Amino acid sequence: QVQLVESGGGLVQAGGSLRLSCVASLSIFSINVMGWYRQAPGKQREWVASITSSGTTNYADSVKGRFTISRDNTKNTMYLQMNSLKPEDTAVYYCNVKFNVINYWGQGTQVTVSS
Numbered sequence: 001q002v003q004l005v006e007s008g009g010g011l012v013q014a015g016g017s018l019r020l021s022c023v024a025s026l027s028i029f030s031i032n033v034m035g036w037y038r039q040a041p042g043k044q045r046e047w048v049a050s051i052t053s054s055g056t057t058n059y060a061d062s063v064k065g066r067f068t069i070s071r072d073n074t075k076n077t078m079y080l081q082m083n084s085l086k087p088e089d090t091a092v093y094y095c096n097v098k099f100n101v102i103n104y105w106g107q108g109t110q111v112t113v114s115s
Contacts (some may be wrong), residue, residue, distance in 0.1 A: 009109030020080040022095030038091035
């Protein structure tokens with residue numbers, strides 16, 4: 001039904017930046033909340049950031065002040081701008097959309113931050 005495709009991951013040195021994108025196969029205009037999650041090696045998947053249809057954003061304490069979530073409804077795309085990256089940010093990053101009570105996930109994009 002809903003396909004989500006993440007892109008923008010890669011290998012970056014500590015202190016660098018990356019911009020992740022998530023393109024949805026449906027109009028996201030009516031999607032109330034979208035978010036980013038990540039799963040680091042040996043750890044469970046954790047919530048990173050969320051954004052509502054009205055533009056309200058929330059962030060995990062670990063990324064607050066460094067990451068910025070945004071959405072462009074005209075492009076059906078959600079973004080995650082990641083600055084001042086740390087090795088602890090190394091993980092597979094996933095976008096998430098809840099549509100008709102079902103949670104949809106993308107395939108994930110790998111972010112690796114070297115020291």
